[in-house]
Amino acid sequence: MRKVLSLASVLAIVAASASVPSASRLVPTAVGPAFQSIGPLAFGPDGVLYAGDKQAATVFALTLGAQGAGAVAGTKDVPGIDGQIASLLGTAPSEIAITDLAVHPASRNTFLSVMRGQGTAAQPALVRVDGAGALALVAMDTVTFTSVALPNPPQANPSARRDPRTQSITDLAYANGRLYIAGLSNEEFASKLWSVAYPFATADRGASVEIFHGNHDAVETRSPVMAFVPHVVGSEPHIIAGYTCTPLVKFPLASLKAGEKVRGTTIAELGAGNQPLDMVVYRKDGREFLLMTNSSRGVMKIPTDTFASAAPITTAVRGTGGVQFETVASLTGIEQLDRLDATRSIVVMRGAAGKNLQAVILP
Amino acid sequence: MRSQKLEAGRRSEDRRLHLLAPLLTATLLAACQPRLGPAPLDAAYTSVSLSGHASGPGAFRVSGLSSDELAALRGASLGDDDWRAILRVNVRGQNGPPMAGHYTVADDVLIFHPAFPPDHGREYVVRVDASRPPLRRPDGVFEKTITMPAASPTAPTVVTGLWPAAEVWPENLLRFYIHFSAPMSRTSAAGRVRLEDDAGNEITNAILPMDLDLWNRDLTRYTVFFDPGRVKRGIRPNLELGRALVAGRQYAIVVDADWRDGHGRPLQAPFRHVFTAGPEETRAIDPAAWRVNPPRAGTRDPLVVEFPWPLDRALLDRAMGVARAASEERTRGQAAIATRDHQWRFTPDQGWPAGAHDLVVLTFLEDPAGNAVGRAFEMDRFMRANAPTVGDETVKVRFTID
Numbered sequence: 001m002r003k004v005l006s007l008a009s010v011l012a013i014v015a016a017s018a019s020v021p022s023a024s025r026l027v028p029t030a031v032g033p034a035f036q037s038i039g040p041l042a043f044g045p046d047g048v049l050y051a052g053d054k055q056a057a058t059v060f061a062l063t064l065g066a067q068g069a070g071a072v073a074g075t076k077d078v079p080g081i082d083g084q085i086a087s088l089l090g091t092a093p094s095e096i097a098i099t100d101l102a103v104h105p106a107s108r109n110t111f112l113s114v115m116r117g118q119g120t121a122a123q124p125a126l127v128r129v130d131g132a133g134a135l136a137l138v139a140m141d142t143v144t145f146t147s148v149a150l151p152n153p154p155q156a157n158p159s160a161r162r163d164p165r166t167q168s169i170t171d172l173a174y175a176n177g178r179l180y181i182a183g184l185s186n187e188e189f190a191s192k193l194w195s196v197a198y199p200f201a202t203a204d205r206g207a208s209v210e211i212f213h214g215n216h217d218a219v220e221t222r223s224p225v226m227a228f229v230p231h232v233v234g235s236e237p238h239i240i241a242g243y244t245c246t247p248l249v250k251f252p253l254a255s256l257k258a259g260e261k262v263r264g265t266t267i268a269e270l271g272a273g274n275q276p277l278d279m280v281v282y283r284k285d286g287r288e289f290l291l292m293t294n295s296s297r298g299v300m301k302i303p304t305d306t307f308a309s310a311a312p313i314t315t316a317v318r319g320t321g322g323v324q325f326e327t328v329a330s331l332t333g334i335e336q337l338d339r340l341d342a343t344r345s346i347v348v349m350r351g352a353a354g355k356n357l358q359a360v361i362l363p
Numbered sequence: 364m365r366s367q368k369l370e371a372g373r374r375s376e377d378r379r380l381h382l383l384a385p386l387l388t389a390t391l392l393a394a395c396q397p398r399l400g401p402a403p404l405d406a407a408y409t410s411v412s413l414s415g416h417a418s419g420p421g422a423f424r425v426s427g428l429s430s431d432e433l434a435a436l437r438g439a440s441l442g443d444d445d446w447r448a449i450l451r452v453n454v455r456g457q458n459g460p461p462m463a464g465h466y467t468v469a470d471d472v473l474i475f476h477p478a479f480p481p482d483h484g485r486e487y488v489v490r491v492d493a494s495r496p497p498l499r500r501p502d503g504v505f506e507k508t509i510t511m512p513a514a515s516p517t518a519p520t521v522v523t524g525l526w527p528a529a530e531v532w533p534e535n536l537l538r539f540y541i542h543f544s545a546p547m548s549r550t551s552a553a554g555r556v557r558l559e560d561d562a563g564n565e566i567t568n569a570i571l572p573m574d575l576d577l578w579n580r581d582l583t584r585y586t587v588f589f590d591p592g593r594v595k596r597g598i599r600p601n602l603e604l605g606r607a608l609v610a611g612r613q614y615a616i617v618v619d620a621d622w623r624d625g626h627g628r629p630l631q632a633p634f635r636h637v638f639t640a641g642p643e644e645t646r647a648i649d650p651a652a653w654r655v656n657p658p659r660a661g662t663r664d665p666l667v668v669e670f671p672w673p674l675d676r677a678l679l680d681r682a683m684g685v686a687r688a689a690s691e692e693r694t695r696g697q698a699a700i701a702t703r704d705h706q707w708r709f710t711p712d713q714g715w716p717a718g719a720h721d722l723v724v725l726t727f728l729e730d731p732a733g734n735a736v737g738r739a740f741e742m743d744r745f746m747r748a749n750a751p752t753v754g755d756e757t758v759k760v761r762f763t764i765d
Contacts, residue, residue, distance in 0.1 A: 037549075037576075054576055055580070080459075083457065083458075083459055084459045084460060086454070086457065086459070087453065087454055087457045087458075087459025087460050087461070087462075088459065088460045088461075088462065088463050089462070089463065089478070089479050090452070090454055090462035090463075090477055090478075090479055090481055090482070090485075090487070091454065091479070091482050091485070092454070092457075092482070092485070094627065095482070095627065097549065097550070115549060116479055117479075117482075118548040118549070118623065118624070118625050118626060118627045119546040119547060119548055119549070119582055119624065119625020119626065120546045120581060120582055120625060121625065122548075122549055123479060125478075125479070134460075135459075135460050136463070137463035137478055153681065154681075154725050154727070155681045155684075155725075156681060156682055156683050156684030156693065156723045156724070156725050156757070157680075157681065157683060157684035157685070157693060157696070157698055157709075165677075165681065166576075166577075166578065166579055166580060168575050168576050168577060170575065184573075184575065184577070186577040186578065186579060186584075186585075186586040186677075187586065187675070187677045187678050188678060188727045188729060188735075189537060189538060189588060189591070189729070189733055190727070222591065222733075223591055223592070224573075226573070244571055244572065244573060244590075245571070245572075245590060245592050245600060272568060272590075272592070272600050272603070272604075273567070273568045273572055273590075274572060275572050275573055275574060295553075295572055295574060296572065
């Protein structure tokens with residue numbers, strides 16, 4: 001997941017951006033981030049790689065330096081990417097979990113976050129694939145970074161807790177000088193979105209908002225945001241969010257303020273029994289589209305030009321409804337997705353003999 | 364990068380040599396004999412790395428290189444590809460890139476430090492090509508397979524139970540927890556946990572299809588959510604499909620044995636929890652309606668709080684506390700949950716002082732059906748949700764200890 005606004009969008013937003021924290025308050029940079037787990041990933045437009053660490057409930061901002069580019073620009077297809085990564089990490093493909101991928105905005109190399117091994121012994125790794133298809137393990141000990149911890153869960157009895165709550169990070173994205181992070185805890189059931197300014201400031205531990213999709217006859221399920229993408233709707237920066245089972249919802253970025261409950265506008269119902277996985281926005285033939293991968297409903301192509309005027313869904317919808325979409329029949333088995341360039345995406349796709357890293361033409 | 368690693372490794376070795384210099388000098392004087400030719404190459408894996416970190420990933424050590432060859436390696440300016448051409452380690456049977464890692468040259472061996480420790484029981488092929496510059500042995504290719512020792516066998520992992528453990532679950536149950544006897548792999552429950560009716564048929568679209576890491580820290584407890592859209596009345600999935608559970612009928616939660624544990628092994632056996640669906644629970648949690656049984660002053664007897672219906676065990680553990688009235692400082696002590704999640708018992712570390720106390724309840728506390736403090740799941744309409752409440756608000760119930 002990568003989620004970076006187009007350059008034009010960024011410029012439009014920057015004009016209205018909030019002030020950047022003063023340098024004296026910035027989190028000092030350090031070298032050698034110590035991840036407990038890794039994924040999801042998102043690049044900022046300047047090549048900073050944001051990487052979520054669910055286990056530590058922390059987001060790292062990595063400056064990759066020379067490791068941001070391999071010998072050859074771009075990303076070459078790698079059949080059996082899980083086997084190739086397993087080989088690089090000295091293990092079997094069954095011991096590899098690819099947790100996300102993101103394309104470097106300058107080198108167009110693809111970075112994959114990986115957990116190697118099982119159980120509590122599993123270790124994080126970041127792997128780069130370049131335009132020659134060469135794999136390299138990013139050496140974290142030379143990477144400079146800053147990090148921000150998600151707010152600690154409240155606790156009424158500090159001495160009693162033996163099994164702290166964990167916080168899954170479902171997606172993250174950078175826009176307008178801020179990083180947005182969606183997550184769900186393994187206990188209370190509530191959709192959460194954090195927003196934190198980047199560069200990270202020492203006093204800013206992230207603003208938490210509760211966001212709702214205002215549909216279902218105005219009844220809210222607290223369903224979690226699984227994937228989202230910053231996007232300018234009309235002239236206003238928004239987040240387009242995909243929930244489980246599968247409302248598509250828009251929120252103005254300006255509405256996301258700390259401690260508030262924010263109502264989003266549901267603009268599509270994309271079907272039950274499904275989980276959105278990844279989203280990208282692209283242009284083709286003069287129109288703009290949202291491409292969304294799903295756990296059980298394939299890849300959806302959704303034109304964005306009706307997002308501003310779409311009638312909010314406020315009553316129960318049977319099946320699907322709202323903004324029109326088409327399911328791209330040629331794209332199946334896609335687990336991870338990012339935009340590779342103007343005309344192609346890069347995907348991790350299930351194949352007959354493992355998983356493939358493959359560039360596909362944007363539909 | 365690799366050359367920097369080499370430099371760092373060499374400095375480490377140099378420091379060690381400096382400290383050991385008198386001993387080494389004596390040993391070398393005694394043992395040094397003119398070497399007639401290159402010794403046979405050999406390779407071994409040592410589980411303690413030469414950098415001195417006993418917990419490090421260990422290293423593959425290649426012996427048999429002459430002191431001149433090792434000196435040539437130290438003096439050469441080699442890139443990553445050059446090092447890999449000389450020494451590479453691959454998982455046996457895999458056709459992929461060699462293991463990532465870095466290289467150092469010690470006084471008598473060439474060392475490859477893998478980025479990750481080799482797996483127990485796996486075979487690794489060490490390939491040395493000493494014909495490569497700067498070594499240039501005419502017959503320098505050497506391969507050896509090293510098998511890592513298998514891990515000590517441990518008992519198979521089993522599901523030890525579910526929360527709620529009761530035989531009756533409300534038909535609008537939102538969430539349950541699966542407990543395991545040992546850490547599991549990090550994979551989600553997607554496709555491994557299902558709801559069956561009393562005829563053993565799977566009820567589809569009952570469980571929220573989330574491929575998410577909803578494990579606790581030590582990977583022994585997984586959280587499963589029913590699809591809230593089917594649980595909550597009047598919204599699309601509920602209208603189309605109805606609730607997955609119907610009061611009065613019998614069901615089973617089935618956990619497949621192919622869910623892998625922390626050693627990559629399947630569970631010892633599949634697990635079934637048979638339960639009957641009971642009436643829905645649609646009340647908001649109201650702490651004022653709880654029965655609070657104060658202990659006697661000066662004792663460490665537990666404070667016992669009784670709920671009219673069971674609450675969520677995991678949330679109880681952090682949403683409930685005690686403080687002296689008008690004090691922000693929480694009383695330290697141990698909490699326990701009893702009588703099938705109907706009761707919370709708090710034993711203080713110190714004896715209870717006499718006087719007014721507050722039971723402190725954080726409002727995110729829920730029951731297994733998702734009803735929170737002051738906010739029933741069924742009544743959780745947006746207009747109500749938009750009220751100015753946040754997740755870490757507290758509700759206090761005053762009680763007096765005599």
